[in-house]
Amino acid sequence: xxxxxxxxxxxxxxxxxxxxxxxxxxxxxxxxxxxxxxxxxxxxxxxxxxxxxxxxxxxxxxxxxxxxxxxxxxxxxxxxxxxxxxxxxxxxxxxxxxxxxxxxxxxxxxxxxxxxxxxxxxxxxxxxxxxxxxxxxxxxxxxxxxxxxxxxxxxxxxxxxxxxxxxxxxxxxxxxxxxxxxxxxxxxxxxxxxxxxxxxxxxxxxxxxxxxxxxxxxxxxxxxxxxxxxxxxxxxxxxxxxxxxx
Amino acid sequence: xxxxxxxxxxxxxxxxxxxxxxxxxxxxxxxxxxxxxxxxxxxxxxxxxxxxxxxxxxxxxxxxxxxxxxxxxxxxxxx
Numbered sequence: 175x176x177x178x179x180x181x182x183x184x185x186x187x188x189x190x191x192x193x194x195x196x197x198x199x200x201x202x203x204x205x206x207x208x209x210x211x212x213x214x215x216x217x218x219x220x221x222x223x224x225x226x227x228x229x230x231x232x233x234x235x236x237x238x239x240x241x242x243x244x245x246x247x248x249x250x251x252x253x254x255x256x257x258x259x260x261x262x263x264x265x266x267x268x269x270x271x272x273x274x275x276x277x278x279x280x281x282x283x284x285x286x287x288x289x290x291x292x293x294x295x296x297x298x299x300x301x302x303x304x305x306x307x308x309x310x311x312x313x314x315x316x317x318x319x320x321x322x323x324x325x326x327x328x329x330x331x332x333x334x335x336x337x338x339x340x341x342x343x344x345x346x347x348x349x350x351x352x353x354x355x356x357x358x359x360x361x362x363x364x365x366x367x368x369x370x371x372x373x374x375x376x377x378x379x380x381x382x383x384x385x386x387x388x389x390x391x392x393x394x395x396x397x398x399x400x401x402x403x404x405x406x407x408x409x410x411x412x413x414x415x416x417x418x419x420x
Numbered sequence: 421x422x423x424x425x426x427x428x429x430x431x432x433x434x435x436x437x438x439x440x441x442x443x444x445x446x447x448x449x450x451x452x453x454x455x456x457x458x459x460x461x462x463x464x465x466x467x468x469x470x471x472x473x474x475x476x477x478x479x480x481x482x483x484x485x486x487x488x489x490x491x492x493x494x495x496x497x498x499x
Contacts (some may be wrong), residue, residue, distance in 0.1 A: 243486055250483070279486065286488040288429070293436050333433065333489055367434065 186413045188214040189227040191257070191273075193248045198234035198270065198388065205390035206231070206406055211414075219251040228413040229266040232255055232273025234326070234388060244287060244329045245275035254280055264370060266310055266409055267382045273325055274374070274384030283377055283384045284342065285334035291367025292328070297326040299399075300365055302373055302387060303353040306346045309376050310412030311383040314404035320357045321401040323387035325365060325373075330386040332368040332375075350374040350385055421469045423476045425494040427485045428459035459490075472496055 188206045192199045203214045217224070224230060237248035248254070254276075261267045261282060277283040290296055299322050304315040315321065334342065341349050351371040354363045359371040366386075371377040374385025389402030429435045439457040446455045462484055466472055476494050485492040 242483070246486070248484060286486050288433070288489055289436050291434065291436050293440060331434075331436075335488075367436070 178384050181253070182310065182410050184417060186212045186410045187226055187228050188212060188231055188409075189221060189224060189229070190214055190231045190233055191217045191218045191253055192233075193219045193237035193251060193276075195237045195239055196235035196272070198272075198390065200417070201231045201388070202231045202270065202390045205393040205402070207405075208393060209406055209410055212406070212410055217253060219248070219253050221253050222256045224256050224260045224265070227244050227260070227265070229409050230260060232257070232267070232269040233390075234271030234273060237272055237276060240272070240329075243279065244272060245277075245279040248272075248276045249279040255394070257392060258282060261377075261382050264379075264381055266412065267379065268311060268405070268409070269382075269384040270388055270390065271325075271330075271386055274386055275329065277382065277384040282382050283375055284338050284347075285332055285375065287329050288333060290331050290365070295326070295328040296330070296365045299324050299326070299362060300351050300373075301355050301357075302350045302355050303359065305351055306349045306376070307385060308346070309349055309380045309408075311376070311405055311408050312349055313412065314408040318357060320353060320355060321404070322399060323389055323402055324391050324398075325387045326385055327366070330366040330368060332366075332372045332386075334369060336418050339370065342372075345378050347375050347378065348372055349376050349383060350387070421466055421472050422468060422497045422499060423464040423472070423494050424497065425462040425464065425476065425480060425484055425489050426494060427462065427480075427492045428457050430489055430491050446482050468498070471478060 190203045206214045304319045307317040350373045352364045352373050353359045364371045376383045389405040392399035394400035438456040442456040480492045
């Protein structure tokens with residue numbers, strides 16, 4: 175037993191998928207590489223092997239130019255079959271912004287994305303309320319905690335039908351919502367018209383998480399904040415806990 | 421054979437583009453216009469033969485449309 179489970183001997187290994195048009199891949203790579211006990215490697219979208227990885231990151235950007243619909247074409251990249259198998263086997267998968275859109279198009283998360291209500295690309299810091307702190311991606315936060323994370327998207331208007339929404343709520347799959355600094359979810363604090371102020375959801379099993387905000391962009395005080403670190407710290411400790419349990 | 425595919429947001433789904441157009445038309449003197457919906461039109465050329473309709477239907481379900489938020493229709497035109 176040890177107090178710091180992420181031992182040097184077994185680093186937590188992140189894979190960052192690079193699609194044609196990904197542009198937040200380096201941010202994600204740098205962010206996770208900054209954690210002690212973690213290492214990252216890039217995965218080209220034509221790769222099919224995820225051997226030895228603990229967590230796959232689908233980064234933000236404009237995969238395939240976002241032609242047709244955001245994420246619609248990336249979903250068919252060869253690596254996505256491997257990512258799906260990895261998730262089915264319990265591996266952790268996080269999709270950020272365009273990565274979230276890809277997970278939705280792939281059916282790995284429920285719902286769909288359409289254009290922001292205001293028809294504008296929105297790029298700013300927003301407040302997020304952590305709804306579920308029991309996921310491997312948010313255990314480093316507390317439920318109800320308000321964090322500041324930037325968004326940058328044109329299609330972040332999350333939609334799901336009433337049946338789907340009821341399921342999300344019943345299974346605690348709504349992980350983060352847009353809110354005021356006070357934690358209240360209001361129409362004013364919703365940057366894109368997203369249903370129920372939803373900013374991020376997980377699958378029923380809790381090992382696949384997608385969110386529009388960019389936690390990797392606030393992992394260093396030098397670039398404006400550290401509120402995103404909790405996401406990666408959570409992942410690292412979840413993986414370390416799994417390794418410890420084996 | 422050519423397929424003409426029309427993709428529109430499902431009824432009840434907010435269509436911000438349609439709404440913006442709807443709100444702009446009265447400014448130009450076109451009163452009373454309702455339910456403007458903005459969609460996509462995709463043209464495809466595919467080999468003649470049986471099964472074309474079925475193939476286009478599959479294409480729509482798998483890639484061309486997102487059935488969660490979009491409806492689609494298509495017609496096949498022989499050239």
